[in-house]
Amino acid sequence: MELTPAKARRAASSVAIAIATLAAILVPVTPAHAAYGPDQSVSVTVTSNAGPPIMLAQLTGTLAFDDGNTKFRYALRLCWGSGSYPKPNFYVSVNGSTVFYPTQTGTAAAPPGCQLSLFLYDGEYTHSATVTNVTLYVTGGWFYPGQTYNSRTKSVTYDNPYN
DSSP states (O other): OOOOHHHHHHHHHHHHHHHHHHHHHHSOOOOOOOOBOOOEEEEEEEEOSSSSOOEEEEEEEEEEEBTTSSEEEEEEEEEEETTOOSOOEEEEEETTTEEEOOOOOEEEEOOTTEEEEEEEEEEEEEOSSOOOEEEEEEEEEEEOSTTOEEEEEEEEEEEOTTO
């Protein structure tokens, strides 16, 4: 049996289609990744409101939302004011209901006005629903007068620009 030029082209075309189909099946499809928007500057300073003014805590850094509306990343630095006690803390509220406490990822040399270390918090948070806003709550404490302990909390809210 002799292969005509037309039959040879059809056979070659069939083989090419089979190879292309097999390649499409075997090559993994990479999922679409959401892109982060621009960093938003974070700055929250907590100062005593009784006795002499004391800087208790300062949270600075950046926060960025993803355009998929379910994640945000953060790079935050918590300064422990030199007149405050104990170490300040902060937490994050997502959409006014879900609360999480970022894990400390390191320390750095403290700038003037802080205790010995600057506490570093870098990470990403994925929420189960649309992230509409994120609120950072920072608390610092001090003793005044004498042995009376006081604490103060300040907060700031960042809206997700993608919704």
